[in-house]
Amino acid sequence: MLRLEKRPIPSRFWLYATPVVAVILTMIFGGLLFAAMGVNPFAVIKTIFWDPLFGEFAFYLRGQLLVKAGPLILIAIGLSLGFRAGIWNIGAEGQYIMGAIFGAAVGLAFYPTENRLIFPLMVIAGAFGGWVWAMIPAILKTRFNTNEILVSLMLVYVAQTILAKASTGFLKNPEGMGFPGSRNFSSFPAAANPELIAGSGLHWGGVTAVLVALAAWVLLSRHIIGFQIRLTGQAPRAARFAGVAPKRLVVLCMGLSGALAGLAGLFEVTGPAGQISIDFNVGYGFTAIIVAFLGRLNPIGIVLAGILMALTYVGGEMASTNLGLPSAAIQVFQGMLLFFLLAVDVFTNYRVRFGRVEVA
C-alpha cells in the first residue's frame, strides 16, 4: 500500500525541484489538453516557452516579457509577505485597480501642467490607493474577525465597478469624443511612465520590482519584522510568546501588499496600458498569487517565477493568435501550473513509502 510519511526535516532537494517538476508536468498535461483540442502540442509548447525568447519576433517579445513580469513580481512580493505570515490577501487585483485609479486621478488633476514632481506624487497616490483598499479587509479582520480571503476577494468586484465608473464618468477624457477611457498618459509627459530604454520593455515598474525584491529579501533574512512574519506563519503561538502583536502584523502585511499592488497598477496604467479604461486590468492581481507560490514565497524565486509566468502570458497570446487556441485554454494551462506545484510540494515535507499500514 502507498502511504505518505512525514520527513523529519523538509527536503532541500524537493524545495528547489518542486517548481521544475511542476513546470514539466504542466507541459505534459497541457500538451495532452492541446492534443485533445486537435492542436499539435509540441508546436504549442514551443510557441509558449521558446519563441518569445529565441524565436523570430524575440526582439519585441523579450521586451514584452519585462512589461508583464514587472507587475507580477511587484504584486507577488507583497502577497508573499502576507502568505508567509498566514495572512491571505486574495484581492490584489482590486488593490491594483484602485492604485491605478488613485494615481491616475492625481496626475489628471494636474493636466496639462508640466512639473517633474507630478509623477512621484502619482506614485505615492497609487501606493496609497492600494493601501487603502487593503486596509478595509485588514481592519475588518482585526476589529470584527472577518475572513480576509472573502472580504479582499469581494472588494475586487467593487473595485471593478468603480473602474467602470471612472472610465465612463469621472476620469473620462473630455476630448475623447464620448469614447470610454481617460486621457492617454503618452500625451502627458509629466505623468507618463515610458520605456527607460527604447525597445527594452523596462519601465519604472520593472525597476521598482527588482528593488522591492531585494528589499524583501533583506527584510525576511535580516530584519526583525521579517523574522516575525516567518515566525507567525510557522508557529503563531510561539510568535505571540516572542512578543509579536498579530493584529499589527495583519495591518502591516495587508498594507504592504496593497501598496505594492497599487504601485503596480499605477505603473501599468501610466505605461503599457496608457490610460484608465474599463478593462485595462488583465488579472495580474490573481496571477501574482500563482507567481508567489511558484517562487516558493522567496523574493528571488518570485523574480524567476514572474519571468516564467510572463512567458506563458506572452507565449500564450502568440499561441492563441498563431495557432487559434482559445484564451481559456491558456488560462487552464496557467492554472495547471499552480495545481501541479501544490501537488508536488507534498514531497518537500513527506516521502512516499510502500508497505503495510502500522497501527501505532
Next chain:
Amino acid sequence: MSSPSLCLELTGITKRFPGVLANDNVGFSVRPGEVHALLGENGAGKSTLVKMIYGLVRPDSGQMRFNGAAYTPARPSDARTAGVAMVFQHFSLFEALNVAENVALGMENPPPLRELAARIRAVSEEYGLPLDPARMVGDLSAGERQRVEIIRCLLQDPKLLIMDEPTSVLTPQEVEILFRTLRQLSAEGTAILYISHKLDEIRSLCDGATILRRGKVVATCVPKEKTSRELAEMMVGATLNPPERRPGEKGEVVLGVTDLSVASPIPFGTSLKEVTFTVARGEVLGIAGVAGNGQDELLLALSGELRVAPDKLRIKGHAAGDLGPNERRRTGLVAAPEDRYGHAAAPDMTLVENAFLTGAIRKGLTRHGFIDWAGAKAYAEQVIRDYDVRTPGSYVAARALSGGNLQKFLIGRELDQSPEIIVINQPTWGVDAAAAAAIRQAILNRAAEGAGVVVISQDLDELLEISDSFAVLNAGRLTKPRPVEGLTIDQIGLMMGGAHGMEVAHHGH
C-alpha cells in the same frame, strides 16, 4: 516449555519502527495475581510493548503466551476475548454521555442500560470504586473518569489488566483508593501489568518489576527490596545525584500577583480566579495541580501573552500587568511555556532562530531592527554548551532534537539571560531522568543567585524537591502558598481538593 502457572509470558519480542528499535529481544513473565511493573524512562519502549500485548501493534519477531497457550492478538478485540483489558493514560470517553452509556459504547454486546447500570453499581461497590452510572462524564473528575475506564475493564472479568501511567492524573487520596482496588484484584487472582516511572508507587504496590532501557530488558527485580534511588539508577543506567541547594537568603519580593482574575483565551480553558501570591529573590514557588486547572492560563498571564490590569501584577514593585512579553523580558522576567513544539519554540526553525526568539531583547541581538545573526548563533552555541544539549549543531531545526534535548535548550535559553524572575510550566515534562536532574539543578542555581522562580508542574515529587513554598491550582483558584518544610502528603492532598469527595469507599473489604 511454558508452565501453566504463568499468566503472561513474552520471549524474544522485537519491534522496529522507522529509525528506532523500540523493543529488542524483550522477555518477561507475569504470574496470575501478580502486580508486575514495567519501569523505564520515556522512550524506553514500555508503550510499544503493551500495545503489542493489547493487539494494537504486531511484533516483528518473538512469542507471547497467555495462560499457557500461544497468543497472537491481531486486534484489541482479540485481546479482550482472551481476557486482556487495558486502561489507557488518556481516556476515551464522551463527556456528553453518562457513565453507563459510555461503558455500553465500549462493549461488543451491551446489555440493556438498566441492567448494565445495576452491574456497574455492583462492580463499583465490590471494588471500592464509588461511581454513579447515571452521572454525566463531563461532570466527573479525572479520578472518577479513570474509574469509568477501570469498571469498563472489570465488567469483562479480565485475567490480565494493563494500566498505563494510571496515577498521573490522580490526587494522593485517589491514588490510595486505586491501589486498594488493585490489591483486591490481585488477591482475587487477576494479574496486573503496571506501567509507571513513579518509583515510590511501584515499591509500595508491585510484586515484581521489569526494567527497560532503550528497548532492552536491563534488570528484573523485586521492587520492595530496592531503594527508589537504586531503581532510578537501573532505569537511567547512571548514578544520580539529588539536586543540591545552598540555603539561600530570601530577598525582597520581585513578583507579586494580587487578586488576578482573567478569562481564559483558550477555547474551553479555565479562567483564573482571584489568584494571589508573591515570590521573593532566592525563592522557588512550586505550583501543583492536575492539568487543565488553569496552568496554561497562569503562564500566559505571567509571561505577558495575556495582558491584565496593570496593578494586578507587579514586577519589582512596579505595576506590570499591561506589559507585553518583550516589555516584561526587559524588566527581567523570563518564561518557559509547557508546549515545546509550537509555543516555546518554532519547530521548523533552527536553534539559532529559536535562540533569537526570546533572547533578542535581553541579549541585545538587534540593532535598529536588524538582526545580529552572528550574535544569535553565538548565544545558541553558548546555551548548547552550558546545558549539554546533544545536537549536531546550532543549524538544525528544533523539531529534529529529542524532547529532552530540546527542553534543555529551551530552559537554558531562558536561564542564560541572567533573569531576575523565572516562570516555568512543566520544566521536565517528557524529559529523561538525567536531563530532568540537570534542569532542576540549573533552576536552583539561578535561585541561589537571587532570581525569584515560579515552577508550575504536575510532578509532586519534583515540586517538593526544588520548592521553598508550595501552592495548588485548582479550577483556576490558587491555594495560599505554604512553606514546603513540614508539609505532609495528606496536607498536600487536601490542598489538591481531596479525593473529590470520594473518600468513603470500600464497604466491608
